[in-house]
Amino acid sequence: MLRLRNVKCFYGRIQAISGVSLSVRQGEIIALIGANGAGKSTLLQTISGLLSTWEGEIEFGKSSLAGLKPPEIVQRGISLVPEGRMLFPPMSVLDNLKLGAYLRYRGRERNQVEKDLEEIQDLFPVLRERSRQAAGTLSGGEQQMLAMGRALMARPKLLLLDEPSMGLAPFMVQLIVETLQKLKESGMTLLLVEQNARAALQIADRGYVLENGRIVLDGPAQELLADEEVKRAYLGKDYREFTDGRM
Amino acid sequence: MQEILQYFFSGITAGAVYAVIALGFTLLFNATGLINFAQGEFVMIGALMLITLWKVLALPLIAAFALSVGLVAVIGILMERMAMRTVRKPHPIVMVIITIGISIFLRGVGMLSWGKDAHSVDPFTQHAPLEVYGATLLPQSLWILGIVLLIVAGLQFFFKKTLAGKAMEACAISKKAAWLLGIPSEKMVLAAFAMSAAMGGVAGVLIAPVTMSSYDMGTMLGLKGFCAAMLGGLGSVLGAVIGGLLLGVIEAFGVGLVASGLKDVLAFLILIFILCVRPSGLLGAKTIQRF
Numbered sequence: 001m002l003r004l005r006n007v008k009c010f011y012g013r014i015q016a017i018s019g020v021s022l023s024v025r026q027g028e029i030i031a032l033i034g035a036n037g038a039g040k041s042t043l044l045q046t047i048s049g050l051l052s053t054w055e056g057e058i059e060f061g062k063s064s065l066a067g068l069k070p071p072e073i074v075q076r077g078i079s080l081v082p083e084g085r086m087l088f089p090p091m092s093v094l095d096n097l098k099l100g101a102y103l104r105y106r107g108r109e110r111n112q113v114e115k116d117l118e119e120i121q122d123l124f125p126v127l128r129e130r131s132r133q134a135a136g137t138l139s140g141g142e143q144q145m146l147a148m149g150r151a152l153m154a155r156p157k158l159l160l161l162d163e164p165s166m167g168l169a170p171f172m173v174q175l176i177v178e179t180l181q182k183l184k185e186s187g188m189t190l191l192l193v194e195q196n197a198r199a200a201l202q203i204a205d206r207g208y209v210l211e212n213g214r215i216v217l218d219g220p221a222q223e224l225l226a227d228e229e230v231k232r233a234y235l236g237k238d239y240r241e242f243t244d245g246r247m
Numbered sequence: 248m249q250e251i252l253q254y255f256f257s258g259i260t261a262g263a264v265y266a267v268i269a270l271g272f273t274l275l276f277n278a279t280g281l282i283n284f285a286q287g288e289f290v291m292i293g294a295l296m297l298i299t300l301w302k303v304l305a306l307p308l309i310a311a312f313a314l315s316v317g318l319v320a321v322i323g324i325l326m327e328r329m330a331m332r333t334v335r336k337p338h339p340i341v342m343v344i345i346t347i348g349i350s351i352f353l354r355g356v357g358m359l360s361w362g363k364d365a366h367s368v369d370p371f372t373q374h375a376p377l378e379v380y381g382a383t384l385l386p387q388s389l390w391i392l393g394i395v396l397l398i399v400a401g402l403q404f405f406f407k408k409t410l411a412g413k414a415m416e417a418c419a420i421s422k423k424a425a426w427l428l429g430i431p432s433e434k435m436v437l438a439a440f441a442m443s444a445a446m447g448g449v450a451g452v453l454i455a456p457v458t459m460s461s462y463d464m465g466t467m468l469g470l471k472g473f474c475a476a477m478l479g480g481l482g483s484v485l486g487a488v489i490g491g492l493l494l495g496v497i498e499a500f501g502v503g504l505v506a507s508g509l510k511d512v513l514a515f516l517i518l519i520f521i522l523c524v525r526p527s528g529l530l531g532a533k534t535i536q537r538f
Contacts, residue, residue, distance in 0.1 A: 074427070074429035080427050082423075082427060088416070090420065091420070099414060102410065150428065151428075154428065
């Protein structure tokens with residue numbers, strides 16, 4: 001569905017991604033994990049068109065995404081839930097959701113959009129309760145749900161999520177994870193960037209580990225969860241093993 | 248008493264025009280964060296176009312009104328496409344200086360097209376002035392107030408009820424977020440330029456019958472509008488209207504009760520005072536709801 005071949009991204013002269021290849025198949029959840037500054041967000045911004053200075057090949061379906069701007073990429077069926085959520089805080093929850101379907105309103109799909117609006121509010125009941133409230137007054141977890149709901153309003157084929165669990169209480173993280181699983185069951189394809197590697201790998205089908213702009217490891221999520229190297233670097237599981245006998 | 252009422256009438260008439268100019272500043276500022284110092288020149292072109300189309304070419308008033316405003320909107324669009332979008336590094340100060348350059352250019356075009364003489368035109372309708380407690384209220388004042396009311400209602404409807412209005416507000420809040428949802432931010436900026444220029448055009452059309460119009464009238468009117476927008480709180484539609492009316496009334500009372508030389512002095516004293524004491528304007532930034 002999505003295929004990256006030898007993608008290199010640049011911020012001015014600085015190279016943030018040096019030759020990444022990865023693929024996402026229909027109906028999969030793919031986890032992209034890695035430390036701060038590994039280039040995970042850069043990669044998502046590149047796919048969604050925000051960062052235009054890249055080389056290599058990005059194919060979605062059968063066509064290349066080269067030179068497309070974010071609105072055109074949304075039109076083709078890729079939506080990004082950005083890091084930090086990027087809501088419109090003074091506008092109501094309902095308006096935020098409606099703007100997510102901007103292109104579809106323009107495409108005369110009004111009836112279908114109204115139906116989806118109900119569906120999204122069924123998926124996130126809290127958004128229905130607070131539909132008239134300003135988005136900025138929601139709690140962090142509710143805002144994350146709104147950001148996801150807003151992106152889903154565009155009816156994407158592929159949903160990119162940048163750190164959906166960032167700064168959330170553990171039970172909220174659990175709720176988000178459950179929602180992602182529901183989305184997968186309904187046939188959605190997800191590319192998930194997470195620092196919370198454990199949560200990400202538990203629901204993912206496959207994972208990629210990014211380090212300094214390169215993919216250093218990839219494979220089925222269960223294998224990555226069990227991998228000693230991943231455990232040491234990203235899961236922090238075996239902390240005791242490192243300190244045992246030294247203290 | 249009668250005099251006070253008279254000053255008040257002339258104050259709100261001028262103030263309503265300042266309010267429309269201030270709306271032009273506010274619309275553009277909201278969508279792009281830019282201050283367009285060519286706003287006054289849009290007023291000048293609107294006024295002189297109306298005179299040409301209505302008085303000289305004898306078109307019906309409604310057609311002349313619409314054509315003048317439409318032409319000014321087109322100038323706004325051309326300005327965005329040719330002078331603003333082409334800037335490679337859109338640093339705010341660069342953009343502001345470009346708008347000043349454009350204002351000088353438009354003034355030159357105005358002088359070449361309409362000459363250096365001042366022009367005048369009749370009021371929209373030839374009713375007898377109304378007598379209200381001994382003070383006269385000109386029919387043109389009623390036209391101005393009515394049209395300003397319509398514009399404010401129209402803008403409120405646009406921003407509160409239509410998807411395009413909400414999308415424009417979304418662009419103003421975060422261009423990047425709006426882009427990610429598929430909202431074409433370039434088109435929104437272009438629309439904001441057109442709307443803001445059209446506001447200038449409307450102000451020009453409204454003011455043409457109550458003042459002498461010439462190629463150099465824009466600078467002062469633009470600065471007054473800016474002052475009104477700052478007074479009300481830049482970025483708020485309601486603030487622009489309140490700021491404009493207040494400025495007009497203060498000016499009228501200053502001229503009537505103190506000295507006629509004070510007219511322009513007062514506006515700029517207020518501007519300096521606002522910038523020093525309360526840069527967020529009367530409806531301070533926290534209480535302002537954008538649009």
